[in-house]
Amino acid sequence: MRRPVPVFLPALLLALTVLGIVTVRLVVYEFGGPTARRKAVTVPPVDGVRITSMTVYSGRLPPCPEPAFDDYGHHDDPVIRPLPTGGPGISATYELHNEDTEVFTYTIRFMFLAGTIQVGAFTDEVVRSVRPGATVRGTVRPETQDPYTCPVTRVKVAEVTKVPDSELPPPPERCPPSGLRLTSDHTAAMGLRVVGLHLQNCGTDDYTLDGYPLLELLDTDRSPVDGARITHGSGGVSGISLPGSGFDEPAHPLVLKPGESAVSELAWRTDTPIVPYLRVRTQPDAAPVTLTLRLDLGTTGTLAVSPWKLPP
Numbered sequence: 001m002r003r004p005v006p007v008f009l010p011a012l013l014l015a016l017t018v019l020g021i022v023t024v025r026l027v028v029y030e031f032g033g034p035t036a037r038r039k040a041v042t043v044p045p046v047d048g049v050r051i052t053s054m055t056v057y058s059g060r061l062p063p064c065p066e067p068a069f070d071d072y073g074h075h076d077d078p079v080i081r082p083l084p085t086g087g088p089g090i091s092a093t094y095e096l097h098n099e100d101t102e103v104f105t106y107t108i109r110f111m112f113l114a115g116t117i118q119v120g121a122f123t124d125e126v127v128r129s130v131r132p133g134a135t136v137r138g139t140v141r142p143e144t145q146d147p148y149t150c151p152v153t154r155v156k157v158a159e160v161t162k163v164p165d166s167e168l169p170p171p172p173e174r175c176p177p178s179g180l181r182l183t184s185d186h187t188a189a190m191g192l193r194v195v196g197l198h199l200q201n202c203g204t205d206d207y208t209l210d211g212y213p214l215l216e217l218l219d220t221d222r223s224p225v226d227g228a229r230i231t232h233g234s235g236g237v238s239g240i241s242l243p244g245s246g247f248d249e250p251a252h253p254l255v256l257k258p259g260e261s262a263v264s265e266l267a268w269r270t271d272t273p274i275v276p277y278l279r280v281r282t283q284p285d286a287a288p289v290t291l292t293l294r295l296d297l298g299t300t301g302t303l304a305v306s307p308w309k310l311p312p
Contacts, residue, residue: 035059036090047160048099049108052137054092057151064114064150091141092155098130102164105129107292109159112142114150122158129165161276167290179203182280182289192237195266195293199282199308201256209254209282209308213264216288217295217303218277225275229302237267237304251307265306271298 038055090112098104106127112119125140142152169183170176181200186193201207212232217225229235234247246265254262266278275295279288297303 041092043156045095045097046157047162048097049106049157049160050095050097051155051157052093052095054155055090056153056155057090058153061151061153064117065148089141090145090152090155091139093137093139094125094157096127096130096136096138098132098134101132102166103129103131104162105165105168106160106162108140108157109161110140111156111158112152113154113156114152117150119150119152120144120146161292163277163290163292167279167288169289169291175202176287178287179205180207180282180286182282182291184291184293186293191270193268193270193296197264197266197280198261198311199256199263200261201258204258206258207256207282209256209262211251212305212307214281214284214286215266215303215305216279217275218279218290220276222277222290228275228297231302231304233304233306234267235302235304237269237302246309247304247306249307249309252309254308254310261311262308263311264308267304268295268297268301270296271301272296273298 035058036055037058038053040053041051043051092110094108096106096108108125108127110123110125112123120142123140123143125138127136127138130136140155170181172181175181179202181202183198183200185196185198197213199209215230217228217230219225231237232251247267256262273296275297276292277290278293278295279290281288295303
């Protein structure tokens with residue numbers, strides 16, 4: 001049964017809205033059950049990003065569902081009362097202000113929480129080409145809204161990364177003025193991280209490579225990281241100095257004709273804290289490309305890099 005709403009309440013809310021007083025919108029689903037409520041937020045900004053309002057559950061909330069087991073240790077799906085699925089849905093509105101002097105593209109990582117428990121995966125919002133002094137507003141929603149999960153009660157900004165547009169990896173459909181397109185992939189296994197760098201000659205001239213990618217590890221403010229070591233070859237990073245891995249093969253000059261590609265690999269053992277950025281150059285005078293890789297190699301770890309080679 002739905003909660004009865006007094007007849008005077010809509011008129012009162014309308015009057016207060018005209019006066020600029022109302023900043024909260026309530027959507028009531030069921031008497032005594034959870035409700036989705038939009039409320040104003042005054043949390044300080046995180047790296048220029050501030051959540052201004054959120055629509056989350058409130059009221060009498062059901063507990064987070066937990067798997068049940070019978071006396072024999074077999075999984076027994078409990079009967080879980082689903083959350084309401086009507087209304088506006090869970091979301092948060094945010095503002096992003098670029099306080100720098102360059103044009104940046106931002107990646108904002110949001111967490112949806114039930115108290116202190118994260119509900120679902122991170123949700124990443126990419127905000128492109130924000131000019132200096134500009135403010136951009138947006139709305140974020142969880143990637144999935146499963147009614148058989150914990151009720152989201154708050155949203156927070158978990159992380160903000162940003163790269164100058166002049167150093168962004170180009171999109172697949174565009175060839176940059178340098179004629180070179182640099183991209184990356186990422187795999188992980190048992191504490192060992194491996195990233196592949198892929199360089200494609202998308203221009204009209206031959207391009208010569210000789211040796212290794214030129215790398216810089218950058219901190220949250222994109223300043224060089226002190227202490228971490230970049231080594232050519234396996235460099236003592238356990239698990240990669242195996243025959244056929246390519247890390248300890250000698251470097252050879254390569255000539256990439258238009259349309260051809262080269263690859264290099266990076267590897268490290270996991271540690272904390274995380275180094276968010278890696279700046280890559282193909283030659284000392286080449287335009288840099290900054291990749292947001294979140295390298296969890298710590299401040300004293302070793303990053304191994306293999307020479308450029310043709311893909312298999």
